Amino acid sequence: MSTEMELKLQLxxxxxxxxxxxxxxxxxxxxxxxxxxxxxxxxxxxxxxxREMGVALRVRHIGxxxxxxxxxxxxxVGGAWARDEWEWEISTDHPELSLIDDxxxxxxxxxxxxxxxxxxxxxxxxxxxxxxxxxxxxxxxLAIDEGQLTTARGAAPIAEIELxxxxxxxxxxxxxxxxxxxxxxxxxxxxxxxxRGYHLAGGTRPRPEKGxxxxxxxxxxxxxxxxAIAHGCIGQLLINQDCLIETHDPEAxxxxxxxxxxxxxxxxxxxxxxxxxxxxxxxxxxxxLMGILGPARDTDVFIEExxxxxxxxxxDEPGYQALLTDYQARKQACYGSATEVxxxxxxxxxxxxxxxxxxxxxxxxxxxxxxxxxLERPARELAIELLDKREAKIRKGLRRLATLDAPHRHxxxxxxxxxxxxxxFFVSLFPGRKGKKTxxxxxxxxxxxxxxxxIAVAYESLKRHAEALGDPTRLWAAGLIGGLHxxxxxxxxxxxxxxxxxxxxxxxFWRAS
Numbered sequence: 001m002s003t004e005m006e007l008k009l010q011l012x013x014x015x016x017x018x019x020x021x022x023x024x025x026x027x028x029x030x031x032x033x034x035x036x037x038x039x040x041x042x043x044x045x046x047x048x049x050x051r052e053m054g055v056a057l058r059v060r061h062i063g064x065x066x067x068x069x070x071x072x073x074x075x076x077v078g079g080a081w082a083r084d085e086w087e088w089e090i091s092t093d094h095p096e097l098s099l100i101d102d103x104x105x106x107x108x109x110x111x112x113x114x115x116x117x118x119x120x121x122x123x124x125x126x127x128x129x130x131x132x133x134x135x136x137x138x139x140x141x142l143a144i145d146e147g148q149l150t151t152a153r154g155a156a157p158i159a160e161i162e163l164x165x166x167x168x169x170x171x172x173x174x175x176x177x178x179x180x181x182x183x184x185x186x187x188x189x190x191x192x193x194x195x196r197g198y199h200l201a202g203g204t205r206p207r208p209e210k211g212x213x214x215x216x217x218x219x220x221x222x223x224x225x226x227x228a229i230a231h232g233c234i235g236q237l238l239i240n241q242d243c244l245i246e247t248h249d250p251e252a253x254x255x256x257x258x259x260x261x262x263x264x265x266x267x268x269x270x271x272x273x274x275x276x277x278x279x280x281x282x283x284x285x286x287x288x289l290m291g292i293l294g295p296a297r298d299t300d301v302f303i304e305e306x307x308x309x310x311x312x313x314x315x316d317e318p319g320y321q322a323l324l325t326d327y328q329a330r331k332q333a334c335y336g337s338a339t340e341v342x343x344x345x346x347x348x349x350x351x352x353x354x355x356x357x358x359x360x361x362x363x364x365x366x367x368x369x370x371x372x373x374x375l376e377r378p379a380r381e382l383a384i385e386l387l388d389k390r391e392a393k394i395r396k397g398l399r400r401l402a403t404l405d406a407p408h409r410h411x412x413x414x415x416x417x418x419x420x421x422x423x424x425f426f427v428s429l430f431p432g433r434k435g436k437k438t439x440x441x442x443x444x445x446x447x448x449x450x451x452x453x454x455i456a457v458a459y460e461s462l463k464r465h466a467e468a469l470g471d472p473t474r475l476w477a478a479g480l481i482g483g484l485h486x487x488x489x490x491x492x493x494x495x496x497x498x499x500x501x502x503x504x505x506x507x508x509f510w511r512a513s
Contacts, residue, residue: 005164005165005170005173006162006163006164006165006173007162007163007173007174007177007188007355008160008161008162008163008188008189008190008191008192009160009161009163009177009180009181009186009187009188009189009348010159010160010186010187010189011159011160011161011184011185011186011187012159012185013146013157013159015184015185015186016144016146016159016161018183018184019144019161019180019184020129020144022180022183022184024133024176024179024180025131025133025142028133028134028135029131029132029133030132030133030134030139031132033129033130033131034129034130035127035128035129035130036062036063036127036128036130037125037126037127037128038060038061038062038124038125038126038127038128039060039061039123039124039125040058040059040060040061040123040124040125040126040193041058041059041060041061041093041120041122041123042056042057042058042120042121042122042123042124042194042197043057043058043059043095043118043119043120043121044057044118044119044121044198045114045117045118045119046117046119048121048198048202049111049114049117050108050114051194051198053108054072055070055071055072055105055108056069056070056071056192056194057069057070057095057118058071058194059090059093059094059095061093065089066089066090066091066092066093067087067088067089067090068087068088068089068090068095068096068099069085069086069087070085070086070087070100070103070105071084071085071194072084072085072105084104084105086100086103086105095118097109097115097118121151121197121198121201122149122150122151122197122198122200122201123149123150123151124147124148124149124150124158124193124197125147125148125150126145126146126147126148126158127145127146127147128143128144128145129143129144130142130143130144131143131144132166133176134166137167137168138167138168138169138172139166139167139168140163140164140165140166140168140172140173140176141162141163141164141166142161142162142163142176143161143162143163143164144161145158145159145160145161145162146158146159149193149196149197149200151197151200151201152201153200153201153203154200155200156196156200158193160189161180161186163176163177169359169360170359170360171356171359171360174352174353174355174356175356177352178349178352178353178356181345181348181349181352182345185343185345186348187342187343187348188238188348188351188352189238189242190235190238190239190241190242191206191242205243205246205247206239206242206243206246206247207243207249208240208243208249208251208252208254208255209236209239209240209243209255210236210255210258211232211233211235211236211255211258211259211262212232213229213232213424213425213427213428214228214229214231214232214425214428215428216228216379216426216428216429218380218429219378220378220379220380220429221375221376221377221378221379222270222273222374222375222376222377222378222379222382223273223364223375223376224379225379225382225383225425225426226266226270226273226274227358227359229262229266229425230263230266230267230354230358231358233259233260233262233263233266234259234263234351234354234355234358236255236256236258236259236262237256237259237260237263237351238351240252240253240255240256240259241256241342241347243255244256244338244339244342245339245342245343248335248339250296250297250300250335253293253296253297253300253335253338254297254300256293257290257293257294257297260286260289260290260293261290261417261421262421262424263286263354264283264286264290265417265418265421265422266421266425267279267282267283268418269386269418269422269425272374273363273371273374273375274363275363276361276362276363277362278357278361278362278363279357279361279362279363281353282353282354282357285346285350285353286350288346289341289347289350292337292338292341293338295330295334295337296331296334296335296337296338299327299330299331299334300331301454302327302454302458302461303324303327303328303331305451305454306454306455306458306481306485307320307323307324307327307481308324310481310484311324313484314477314480314481317473317476317477317480318473318477319466319471319473319474319475319476319477319478319480320477320480320481322471322473322474322477323462323465323466323474323477323478323481326465326474379426379429380426380429380430383422383425383426383429383430383510384510384511386422386426387419387422387423387426387508387510388508388510390415390418390419390422391419391508393415394412394415394416394419395504397411397412397415398412398497398500398504401493401496401497401500402493402497406452406453406456406457409449409452409453409456410449410453410456412449413446413449413450413453416442416445416446416449417446419442420439420442420443420446423435423438423439423442423509424439426510427439427509429510430509430510433507433509433510434506434507434509435509435510437506437509438503438506438508438509441499441502441503441506442503444499444502444503445496445499445500445502445503448492448495448496448499449496451488451492452489452492452493452496455485455486455488455489455492458481458482458485459478459479459481459482459485459486462474462477462478462481462482463475463478463479463482465478466478
């Protein structure tokens with residue numbers, strides 16, 4: 001078994017041809033490139049059982065040779081992908097499943113009905129030009145793939161670069177990609193050929209994905225914990241970028257924004273350890289991206305939570321219909337801006353910079369004994385300290401919830417969100433302590449306070465918009481909308497207090513019982 005570490009950039013075909021003459025290839029190539037025609041046939045059952053288990057099985061045809069490969073779906077490591085991989089040279093065009101029996105992947109193929117039902121589900125045919133690049137202490141294969149993905153439902157073009165780490169540090173992949181990206185408008189992608197093939201074969205489209213907490217080892221240091229947490233956030237960002245570009249699903253924008261918030265929350269948690277010039281640059285770029293995605297998501301929420309629920313009672317109000325049309329147009333403009341940015345060079349540079357910074361940033365180069373101790377501090381010890389501090393702030397705020405004004409309720413909600421994210425990040429360090437219940441209770445409380453905040457800002461937003469247009473009908477409708485939602489405040493506040501009490505009664509999962 002080997003672990004494949006690769007990074008993928010999608011380009012237009014004309015840019016692939018330019019790439020072959022790029023100075024980087026001429027400067028770093030270790031030998032003449034090889035060009036081969038490759039046909040890869042992917043196998044699965046009719047119900048895509050292998051995909052559901054997170055594994056891909058293919059047979060690659062290279063001239064007369066046949067290479068069987070089993071890959072796991074892997075994990076995103078700062079924009080690159082790390083996957084377990086097993087390969088064998090075989091003598092037939094079809095999978096030889098007995099070869100898998102001696103690998104850790106054997107259990108995934110153990111069901112007799114699965115083995116009997118495997119069939120070819122899609123094929124990729126590409127011309128692959130492979131370059132061996134290298135320098136002192138590192139080697140990378142750069143592959144230029146141009147061709148087509150074919151299924152019974154249709155075909156799709158393939159035009160991409162794959163950078164695979166042969167030896168050395170993973171940061172080299174990001175260095176090479178950033179140098180190429182200065183001259184070629186490539187887009188970093190999390191979508192493998194197999195993922196694209198399954199969507200095309202099944203007639204499906206990518207779906208938005210929520211982030212997941214890393215499984216931190218009990219002995220993890222603070223530096224190791226932050227790196228794992230940050231990689232997960234970047235993976236969530238990149239997966240949902242692919243989804244948004246292909247589907248324009250509003251939930252993909254939401255999940256990209258959540259990924260950024262989780263990452264910024266993690267950076268705040270580990271703040272003293274990360275206080276370096278590179279971190280300041282990263283923070284500035286994250287603020288820029290939040291400024292692009294934020295308005296799109298905010299407009300979505302405004303339409304769904306404030307305007308659309310009143311469609312029936314205000315159906316005869318011309319001002320209401322005008323406001324709804326205005327905000328729908330605003331939403332379309334915001335999504336257009338967001339999609340344009342995702343195709344742009346600045347976004348790609350940001351994700352590549354994040355990937356390298358996670359594992360090779362200046363924050364990992366301690367300039368003092370104090371910084372070294374911060375990096376090497378046990379993550380579990382740090383987690384207890386941070387969770388205690390954030391919990392205390394929330395308990396204090398909840399005791400005054402009934403008397404808080406809207407701005408202070410919003411600040412309390414932000415603190416709750418930060419504690420929820422921190423709990424998700426660290427929960428694996430405290431097994432068996434009912435952390436999931438605490439996280440769910442914090443989520444329910446956050447939702448209630450979120451609705452209160454939406455109502456608090458809704459009327460002022462509508463009022464400013466109507467006044468700017470100088471339209472009395474819109475202003476009248478804004479007042480009606482504000483009044484109808486303000487009537488909900490007492491019940492929402494009562495439910496928020498109930499959720500707060502439910503959370504407060506739960507034991508802190510990070511403390512010993």
